[in-house]
Amino acid sequence: MRRRLSAALAIAVCTLSGAAAYQHTRSGGEGWREIAWPFPRDGWPAGRAFHCDVKACGEEVELYVRPKIGFCNCDSGVADDDEVDRVADLDLMSDRFVPLEPGVVTQIADMHGRLRAYDLAMSDGSRHAAVGIAVSHRCDLLVAVAQGNADAPAVQRAALAFLGTGDMARWMMSAMNGG
């Protein structure tokens, strides 16, 4: 009985602290809420995942963002679109992605890099629009990928607006600085 009570208490504490963290994020981006990282463990630690509802983003959009420490050319940074293809975590969702057009230079949280839009062939046969983003700080990368049923420009707008919020910018810089 005591063991059950302890377990229940532990679950309650975890749930409350998790809910507090999610709430904190929501306050920085209307319509976005943090969700559990949905991918199996790979070479990098899990990042943070977010969901945007139809009301706020027009269509449902999901965004996955994480640092990849030590994974960037220290001098040239994110040099070309091939690098975005390689590093931007699109393969977490599907190995089959095709760029829609050449990428563009972007800046996220004072970090420079590139952004590129893709057509993503999902395993269930559906097609999603995706936007891969890779920016660098010294020898480290920060990558983000957003995907959804909306067209690529809409996914891109929603993702960039959310990544541009103060809360996200602070978290990204902290994550890149060993925080």
Added chain:
Amino acid sequence: MRGTCYRCAQPAQTGCEVLGVDSYFCKFLASLLGIIFIAYGGSASAQQQVIGAPPEASNMKLVGYNDLQARSAYQPTIHHQGDRWIAYIGHHGGTDDIPDPVNPMTGKGEPNGTSIVDVTDPAHPKYLHHIPGQEGKYESGGAQMVRICDGKTLPKGDPNAVYMLRAVGSEGHEIWNVADPANPVLVTHLGEGLKDTHKNFWECDTGIAYLVSGAPDWRTRRMTQVYDLSDPAHPVKIRDFGLPGQEPGSTGAVPTELHGMISTGPSGNRIYFGYGTNKGGFLQIVDRDKLLNGPKEPTPENLRFPEVSRMPMSAFNGAHTTFPMKDMPIAEFAKDKDGKTRDIVMIVDEAILNECGEPRQMVWFADVTTETRPMMISSYTVPEASGNFCERGGRFGSHSSNESMAPVYYKKMAFIAFFNAGVRALDIRDPYHPREVGYFIPSITAATDKRCVPADGKDRCKVAIQTNNVETDDRGYIYIVDRANTGLHILQLTGPARAVAGLP
């Protein structure tokens, strides 16, 4: 010589503050800490290194030393050249503080390139020449990789020449005639507009070279360009090679980039490719004849054609070195009716992050006897607690092994460069149970560069040895070089470790 000094709350603790250059305080502090270090025995259980402290060693000892003009070092290659022994050492680019170290022989600052050192008398190595490399710092410059072939061994080489093949930053590859190692002469340059270069391999008896390059139209920084360099003055391109998904025009996920390869030549007809650095690596076994003579257009089908098999590693590890040891007799299996000998590939991961900021990079042994079903059979790492290596500063983990197949050590001992844990000597006679039999961690010097990690928005720096690469010669000397600018240390085995190699 750099004289920057660091003040720490305690020798083994974090939070070092940069002091002035060559201050009396630095010298006093170094001496004091050195005395304390010696008083406590200088064992491998000590933490941060201090200038003046002795090296840490077991069954290995220092024979000779050269500072390599305080240049960050990658690959040493030792060549028996007439009656001399010459070490050719490839360098990374310079540092933020010293982009172009001064070459005392010319009095000029020169971008790091290739050091040429006469090691005939290993106790007194003599620096002969520095060939400048590509401008650029760290991995963006220098001339990291170096291989040597005698002209008399190459099918169409000048018999009086000795050829050095080196990777030059991202600019391409060069071949030099180093018959007079003090006065090298450029023979030719290969590659234009490459994204990167790295760990090449050159078959001296055929002249076939496997150049790690980043062809501009490929989707990866590093893939293979195969050349016929049997006549080094007239290189002939054979083909580009990589993994399906890396070739020009492909879409979708891009496989892990190449690190390097080792060929067993026409007789073995296999090439062992290592992909990855510290993540998602794998070993690829390739049929050499199919690679050289099969269809060459880089289509997914043609890229798959020469592949015998592929062994994925954990997402936590990559493959820097893939060192084959075929037909190894395994004592434990001696009475078995089948499988008495095994084909083994030793795979060495590369650690890239300072202060254990990544999963442990280490050494793996794969049994590839049944080539289509290779299997990991054992592993080796330095016990972290034996030296508190995660707190010492810099990288801790493996980087590379010796690649000499000279009888003195081949299939008996392997030497592993382990960054701040120095070089480790392994008894690999039973590759199912590799065993450490010695180690050597050089002392740091005033030239040893700092290594930093971000902490609370600032850099926290420490100074530690960063043994990057290791090679052996036919005489049994072991050559280790330092990524943090400490130089070249020439070592020999002592005590029981000599018996493992059958040395007197």
